[in-house]
Amino acid sequence: MSAADGPFVVGIDSSTQSTKALVVDVATGAVVASGQAPHTVTTGAGRESDPEEWYGALRAAVAQCGDAARRASAVSVGGQQHGLVTLDARGRPVRPALLWNDVRSAPQARRLVDDLGGPKVWAERFGSVPAASFTVSKWAWLAEHEPESVRATAAVRLPHDYLTGRLTDTGTTDRGDASGTGWWAASTEAYDPDVLGRVGLDPALLPRVVGPGEVAGTVRDGDGELPFSKGTLVAAGTGDNAAAALGLGLRPGTPVLSLGTSGTVYAVSRHRPADPSGTVAGFADARGDWLPLACTLNCTLAVDRIAALLGLDREAVEQGGTATVLPYLDGERTPALPDASGLLTGLRHDTTGGQLLQAAYDGAVHALLEALDRVLEGDAEGADPAAPLLLIGGGARGTAWQETVRRLSGRGVQVPEARELVALGAAAQAAGLLTGEDPAAVARRWDTARGPVLDPVARDEETVRRISAVLGDAAPLLGRR
């Protein structure tokens, strides 16, 4: 069977900066067509995007796939996690979506943690201690700051739910993305009436949670908006990190480090995570297992911004020197410093711009690697400390990112050749609907994780220690607005 024989599926990644669409051959995993269209994110105090723009970007990305998209038998959408989409009675956005990296909801998150009995109660019941990123904190923020928006809301959705709903005309989500809301309890695998009551959210406004392997719906009659035929199957979709886990065909214990707008570290686990420190979010995965994950707000965009401030290309790093940069330009989630800003210390007359840029990479990667230790702690039996880290996301293409991860982790690094692992995971989920296979097994059959392995180098203990010390010493400054 050649790649052109089909059947074909479409996998969509609606992440913070853009939407990417892939048309994939179910038999071979060959990507036969692709498209990409950008999103607009507000700057300033908050981070918001217009859900209608996401749908426009989805249509544009799929249109770029040309005729191949018309032949799709199934579609699935992976989306940025946590974002709060509020829809009115006609299904239109009441206001722009509040995104995962909007830290205005930090006070509401702190209050919610206290109100329910503290971090331990949250970790045990919900798997996660809610941060500003979580949807529940955003809903509480909205109720406090824009009660009129809350009153106008007839449906609450996550980004991938909204887009799946635009395809099917139904209100659905999945356990993976639902587990990042803060109102879906990992212990019962259901919406939690107590938390919903506390934040005044009627459960009737929430989408149905579609189970792994179930169909969310079929493509509605779209007035020619989309190239799919009416009746094309639509899979449950999931959050972008859970989709990437599917896309890698991830087995328990294999660590992933994703370098995109967010930095994330995660592994699939058979055990339900519960980290009361709040560093590790105990997300569900899209299959029925778990996805302990830690996320930073400042990754590729923050380091690119520092390169731009220095007037340097992102690869123009130089080793050595004494500078430390904590690149927390957006406040930070890991470590939990939502009110922090960027910090530079250790500057000398002979410090070069390239060394400052390297220090920014070091600061971003240090936060992820410290959190990775905690992610893997909970699943010691599955984790192989000698296994290479799977490095994905846009930043994984950069030599400076690859080398920084190697140097600060002391581990080998595998960089899959496949670029769009979130979209591939969504495609694997759609393919699973057609073939009855486990989507992760589909991805393994497609050999999506294939890519060069960069050998380990000696861990740069001195830099790790220096950054940890600066973090400790600067605590009062970083906690301050």
Ligand SMILES: Nc1ncnc2c1ncn2[C@@H]1O[C@H](COP(=O)(O)OP(=O)(O)O)[C@@H](O)[C@H]1O
């Ligand atoms: N060749 C490259 N080297 C280093 N970084 C890159 C490269 N290509 C893209 N990037 C980074 O990837 C980021 C986008 O990553 P991506 O994973 O697509 O983001 P998103 O979080 O929106 O899914 C950009 O912010 C950019 O800094």
Ligand SMILES: O=C(CO)[C@@H](O)[C@H](O)COP(=O)(O)O
């Ligand atoms: O908040 C999280 C994970 O908890 C982020 O990882 C978002 O899911 C956004 O992802 P990207 O747009 O960076 O892929």
